[in-house]
Amino acid sequence: MVxxxxxxxxxxxxAMSAERAEALSRQxxxxxxxxxxxxxxxxxxxxxxxxxxxxxxxxxxxxQPTVSHHLKILVDAGILHREKRGVWxxxxxxxxxxxxxxxxxxxxx
Amino acid sequence: MVxxxxxxxxxxxxAMSAERAEALSRQxxxxxxxxxxxxxxxxxxxxxxxxxxxxxxxxxxxxQPTVSHHLKILVDAGILHREKRGVWxxxxxxxxxxxxxxxxxxxxx
Numbered sequence: 001m002v003x004x005x006x007x008x009x010x011x012x013x014x015a016m017s018a019e020r021a022e023a024l025s026r027q028x029x030x031x032x033x034x035x036x037x038x039x040x041x042x043x044x045x046x047x048x049x050x051x052x053x054x055x056x057x058x059x060x061x062x063x064q065p066t067v068s069h070h071l072k073i074l075v076d077a078g079i080l081h082r083e084k085r086g087v088w089x090x091x092x093x094x095x096x097x098x099x100x101x102x103x104x105x106x107x108x109x
Numbered sequence: 110m111v112x113x114x115x116x117x118x119x120x121x122x123x124a125m126s127a128e129r130a131e132a133l134s135r136q137x138x139x140x141x142x143x144x145x146x147x148x149x150x151x152x153x154x155x156x157x158x159x160x161x162x163x164x165x166x167x168x169x170x171x172x173q174p175t176v177s178h179h180l181k182i183l184v185d186a187g188i189l190h191r192e193k194r195g196v197w198x199x200x201x202x203x204x205x206x207x208x209x210x211x212x213x214x215x216x217x218x
Contacts, residue, residue, distance in 0.1 A: 015168040016150040021143035028141035034130035037137070037213075041125040044216065059124040102211035104146075107153065 027101055030077030035060060036070050040079065040098070043091055050083075050092040136210055139186030144169060145179045149188065149207070152200055159192075159201040 016024075031037055038060055043051045056067050071091055074080040079098070080091045125133075140146055147169055152160045165176050180200055183189040188207070189200045 016147045018143065018147070021146045021150075024146055025141050025143045028137055028146070031214075032134050032137035032141040034127065034134045037130045037133055038125045038127070041130075041216070098214040102214040105140075105207040105211040105214075107150070 024101070024104055027077050027079060027097075030073050030079055031101070033070070033073075035062065035066075036074055039067070039070055039074065040093070043080070044093055044098075050090045052088045052090050054088070133210070133213055136186050136188060136206075139182050139188055140210070142179070142182075144171065144175075145183055148176070148179055148183065149202070152189070153202055153207070159199045161197045161199050163197070 031040060039056060042056055042059055043049070046055065053064050053067050053071065056071075057064050060067065071080060071082070075082050075091070078094055081094050083090050083092070140149060148165060151165055151168055152158070155164065162173055162176050162180065165180075166173050169176065180189060180191070184191050184200070187203055190203050192199050192201070
């Protein structure tokens with residue numbers, strides 16, 4: 001007897017675990033904001049692969065408190081590394097963090 | 110005279126344009142959700158590179174209306190393609206869509 005209510009045979013491929021999806025979504029949420037995408041882009045493209053807040057306010061035309069707020073979200077998500085040197089904090093991309101996210105999107109099909 | 114308030118010389122690297130950041134953030138927001146990450150993962154891994162809602166409810170342990178809601182967000186963001194065949198709609202990854210997002214994260218530094 002054909003089950004006409006069934007459109008197709010389930011692929012049987014295991015779903016990404018709920019835990020992994022939860023962790024990844026936190027990182028994607030951190031970069032899923034126009035200002036934070038621009039911050040990550042600026043820091044990635046900077047000559048020394050790092051930048052301080054004073055480097056970032058002018059290109060984004062944002063105030064320092066707003067830039068600092070967005071930087072903190074990226075640090076908390078494990079995407080940026082923060083290092084205090086003297087009076088300034090310098091931000092760099094956590095090695096491998098963006099490649100890992102990119103890898104999720106291009107995993108072998 | 111040294112300007113002691115200045116921590117460093119701005120890199121001068123152009124920021125990603127506000128328009129591009131806005132468009133990309135819409136796509137990243139669409140996938141920055143645990144259920145939607147799992148849906149994209151399931152569809153990518155499916156044998157025919159496509160799936161219908163009936164394939165997706167069981168692995169995610171979600172009802173059909175919830176799955177359909179998340180699929181619509183992914184279609185609207187240009188990540189999934191929807192094709193109606195008979196009574197069922199089939200969903201596939203828009204060719205190149207995920208690679209393009211991954212490319213943003215791994216652009217030449």
